[in-house]
Amino acid sequence: MDPSGYEHLSPAEAIAYQDELRQKIQIRELKTPFKTIAGADISFNLDSELLYAGIVVFKYPDMQVIATSTAMSHTSFPYISGLLAFREIPALFNAWNNLYVKPDLLVLDGQGIAHERRLGIATHFGLLTNVPTIGSAKSRLYGRYEEPADEIFAESPMYDKGELIGIALRSKLHCKPIYISPGHNINMQQSVDVIKNCIRGYRIPEPTRQAHILVNKIRVKNGEDNTKQLGLFD
DNA sequence: GCGACAG
């Protein structure tokens, strides 16, 4: 199904679609050595249905920016815990299609398989585009875990009924952990290793951190343009 | 019924 049709789905239909997609998830070792990695994020104004999506591609593991892409997209699908993908993926997909150089690996702001139906936004996007993805979330959605030690890169497994679905990672001392889980076409260990290599002094790994900065920049810039177009302050 | 709840 094309993401442009997501906004017309009901929550029940979205859940049914997740149950369908679930059968195709591949959590496995990423064998092809990757030379590029990208981060994707969304930004929006609270009172608007316009979403700003952005992707930043880096050389890996040098982490030098080699490409960026942005897109603006409309959605009427509300934020519902567990159904984030249906709200954000249409915009992200546009940004993805605008990208000249596709990365070997993509990090998304949200969960991978650390989700009640194993279909966090990273897993969903990986299945859609067939690109290996990793979920890096700032807070927990699903799974039980013990607080990781306050030591750099301390890890704590996240479980659901005995199944390992993610890792709580202390990416920065004295800060809350981040929640890593494979999205699609990569395994748990590789996901955590890659994210560790992308931590550069901040709690948030560079791919997602830079994507966040980018989308906020274009959102604010676009807001200024709208102000002029609407003829305010005349 | 109560608490939890990615962005």
Added chain:
DNA sequence: ATCTTGTCGC
């Protein structure tokens, strides 16, 4: 998610 001043801790 976004807005937004101050404040606590390393």
